[in-house]
Amino acid sequence: MSNMPKVKQTSRKRVSPPALKPAALAGEYLRGFTTTLAQFSEFDTFVDGLKHLIAEDVYFKGQAELSDTHANELKSPDFESLKPDETVIPLAGTGGNRGYLKYSGKKDGKPFGAEDLHLMGAIAAFVAELTHQAEKFRLTGRAEKLLQYLINQLPLGVICFSGEGQLIIQNKAATRLLGEQGSQLIEKELSDRSRFKQGRAQLHFEVGGKLIYSEGRVMELEQGVSMTAYVLYDMSSSREKLLMDLEREAYRSEARGGSLTLVLLHSKDQPGQLYRQVKQSAEKLQIEASRVQPLDALTCACVYEGKSYRTVRYLLKQPLYAYQGEALSVSIMAYEASAEVQSPARDFLERAHTRLLPIKDALLPELLVMDAYPSVAESLEVLLSDDCRLHPLKDPDAADELIRSGRMDGVFVDIDAYTPEVIDRLRNAAKVAGGGFRFYYTTFKKASMVSPNYGISRKDILLQKPFDTLITVDAVKSQFDLA
Numbered sequence: 001m002s003n004m005p006k007v008k009q010t011s012r013k014r015v016s017p018p019a020l021k022p023a024a025l026a027g028e029y030l031r032g033f034t035t036t037l038a039q040f041s042e043f044d045t046f047v048d049g050l051k052h053l054i055a056e057d058v059y060f061k062g063q064a065e066l067s068d069t070h071a072n073e074l075k076s077p078d079f080e081s082l083k084p085d086e087t088v089i090p091l092a093g094t095g096g097n098r099g100y101l102k103y104s105g106k107k108d109g110k111p112f113g114a115e116d117l118h119l120m121g122a123i124a125a126f127v128a129e130l131t132h133q134a135e136k137f138r139l140t141g142r143a144e145k146l147l148q149y150l151i152n153q154l155p156l157g158v159i160c161f162s163g164e165g166q167l168i169i170q171n172k173a174a175t176r177l178l179g180e181q182g183s184q185l186i187e188k189e190l191s192d193r194s195r196f197k198q199g200r201a202q203l204h205f206e207v208g209g210k211l212i213y214s215e216g217r218v219m220e221l222e223q224g225v226s227m228t229a230y231v232l233y234d235m236s237s238s239r240e241k242l243l244m245d246l247e248r249e250a251y252r253s254e255a256r257g258g259s260l261t262l263v264l265l266h267s268k269d270q271p272g273q274l275y276r277q278v279k280q281s282a283e284k285l286q287i288e289a290s291r292v293q294p295l296d297a298l299t300c301a302c303v304y305e306g307k308s309y310r311t312v313r314y315l316l317k318q319p320l321y322a323y324q325g326e327a328l329s330v331s332i333m334a335y336e337a338s339a340e341v342q343s344p345a346r347d348f349l350e351r352a353h354t355r356l357l358p359i360k361d362a363l364l365p366e367l368l369v370m371d372a373y374p375s376v377a378e379s380l381e382v383l384l385s386d387d388c389r390l391h392p393l394k395d396p397d398a399a400d401e402l403i404r405s406g407r408m409d410g411v412f413v414d415i416d417a418y419t420p421e422v423i424d425r426l427r428n429a430a431k432v433a434g435g436g437f438r439f440y441y442t443t444f445k446k447a448s449m450v451s452p453n454y455g456i457s458r459k460d461i462l463l464q465k466p467f468d469t470l471i472t473v474d475a476v477k478s479q480f481d482l483a
Contacts, residue, residue: 028058033126043138050127060106060120066091066099066131087112089120091128098131100124144169157212157232168227177232179208202271204235204296211235213297215271235296242293242301246345249305253335259406260335261312263302264295264352265320267328271297274328278302284319295349308406308434309334317363330362331355334407364389365409365480368399371442372417376465380412383469387476396422403429403437409480410438412463416445420453438479442467 036049047066054064082088085105091098101124106116148169151158157174161167195201201216213233220226246262253260267274275294282289291303304312313332320330333352341347356362365388369377377392384390391408393399396418402408403426411426430437441462443450450456461475 025059029123032056033130037130040134040137041141043134046134047131050130054101054123054127058107060103060116062101062103064099064101064127066127085111087117087120089124091124091131098128101127157234158229159232160227160229163226163228174232177207177210177212177234202297204298211239211296213271233297235294238294239296242295242303243343243345243349245291245293245303246348247343249303250335250337250344250348253305254337258306259304259308261304261307261309262331262333262335262348262352263304263312263316264299264331264333264349264356265302265328266299266330266356268298269327274298275300281319286315301349301352310406310409310433310436313363314436320359320363328359329356330359331357332362334405361389365476366391366407367438367440367476368393368402368408368411368413370394370396370399370411370418371414376414376442379467380472383467383472384476387473388480396425400425400429404432406433408433409436410440412440412442414442415450415454415456416443420451420455423454440475 032053036046036053039045039049050066051064054062083104087103089101089103091100101120103112103120106112112120148171151169151171152173154171154173157171157177159167159170159174159178195203196216196218199218201214203214203216205212205214211234213235214230215233216228216230218226218228249260252258265274265278272294275292278285278300279289279292282292285292285302286307287302287304291305292300293303294300307315309332316330316332320328331352333348333355335344335348337344338347367388367390369380369390369392371377371392372394374392377390381390388409390412391402393402399411403411413423413426415423427439430439439460441450441454441456441460442465443462444465446464447462450462456462461479463472463475
C-alpha cells in the first residue's frame with residue numbers, strides 16, 4: 001500500500017527516458033518531426049516548431065538557436081559560460097551554418113555517452129537540412145509571388161500548365177479575358193498535343209463573346225519535365241471595328257447604289273505578319289491604309305468602296321503574286337443587298353470566309369460558259385483549268401446579271417444555241433461591266449458560214465468545235481496576259 005502514491009504519480013507523467021528503448025526513442029523523434037513538418041509551408045511557424053521540439057525532447061535537455069538568413073539574425077553561443085555538463089552542436093549542412101543546438105544534460109541526469117553524442121550530431125544534421133530546405137521553400141514562394149506580380153502587369157493574358165495538364169499560373173489579364181471557366185476552356189481546347197507542331201500551336205476561339213487568339217509553346221524545363229505556356233490576345237476590338245465599318249459601307253452602298261468589294265486574306269505564316277505587309281502595300285493596292293484591318297491574328301480584310309469585283313482582283317494581282325505556294329488564301333466578294341439578312345456585315349464576312357481560295361486560284365480570270373451541251377464546258381475546263389475559272393450557265397437572264405455585276409471577265413457563248421438578240425444583250429451588259437470584258441464565240445460551223453446577223457468581225461475570237469488545244473489556250477492567255 002505504501003507504493004500506491006508513487007504508482008499514481010507515475011501514471012500521470014510521460015514515460016521516463018530510461019524506459020524508452022532505442023526503437024521507441026526513434027519513434028518519439030519521428031513523430032515529433034512529422035508533427036513539425038506539417039507547418040513546413042509557413043517558415044516562421046515551422047522554425048518555432050523545431051525550437052519547441054528540441055526544448056520538449058524526452059531524452060535530452062536542449063534548446064535551439066536557429067538562424068533566419070534573410071534577416072541575418074544568427075547569434076553565436078557564449079562558449080565561455082558553458083558549464084561542464086553542457087555542449088553545443090553546430091547546425092552545419094549544405095546550406096551553411098544554420099545555428100546551433102545547446103544541450104545541458106539528459107533528462108535522466110546521467111552524463112553524456114558516446115552514443116548520446118552520435119544522436120545529438122544526427123539531430124543537428126537533420127535540423128540543419130530542414131531549416132535549409134525551409135529557407136529555400138520560402139525564397140521560392142517569394143519568387144513565385146514576384147513572378148505573379150510581374151506577369152500581372154502584362155497587358156496580355158498569360159496562362160501556364162504543367163506537363164500533366166495542371167494549372168501552374170494565370171495572370172489577371174488571362175482571368176479577365178477567359179472568365180471563371182477560362183483555364184478549363186483553354187485546357188480543353190489545346191489539350192490535344194496533335195495541334196502542336198514543333199512545340200508550337202495557334203488557335204482562335206470565342207469565350208463570353210470575345211474573340212481570343214492564343215499562341216502556345218511547349219517548354220522543356222529539364223529532362224522529362226515540361227510545361228505549356230499560352231499567351232492570349234483579345235482580337236475583339238479589331239473584329240468589332242471591321243464589322244462597324246462594313247455595316248456602314250453596306251448601308252451606304254445600298255443607298256447610293258455604288259460598288260462595295262471585300263477582300264479577305266488569310267496566311268499560315270507568322271501571326272500578324274500578313275496584316276503588316278498588306279498595310280505597307282496599301283498604296284500599291286490602291287486602298288487607304290485605314291481600310292486595311294485585322295480580323296484575327298492570321299486574317300486581315302481590305303474594304304474597297306466604289307470599285308468592282310473585277311477591278312479589285314486586277315489590283316491585287318501584282319502585289320500579291322509575290323506570295324508562293326499555299327501560304328496565302330484570298331477571298332474576293334462583291335456586296336449584294338438582301339432584305340432577309342439582319343446583319344449585312346456579319347453575313348458578308350461569313351460568306352467571304354467560305355470562299356477562301358489559294359492565291360493561285362483566287363486571282364485567275366473568271367469566265368462564263370454558255371453552251372447547250374455540258375460536255376463543251378467540261379472540255380474547256382480540261383484545257384483551261386490552270387489559266388482561268390469557268391462557270392457553266394445556260395440562262396441568259398442570269399448571265400446578264402452576272403456580267404453587269406462586274407464579277408466576270410469574259411464569256412464563251414455558243415452562237416449555234418443563242419440568237420443574235422441574246423448576244424446583243426450580253427454585249428450591252430459587258431458595256432456596263434466596264435472595259436476589259438472578253439467575248440469568245442464558239443460554233444460547229446466554219447467562219448464563212450456564221451450569219452452576219454451576229455455582228456462578228458475578224459477582230460473577234462471565233463473558236464470552232466471540237467476545240468484546238470493550242471489555239472484555245474493561246475486565245476485566253478494572250479487576252480489576259482497569262483503567257
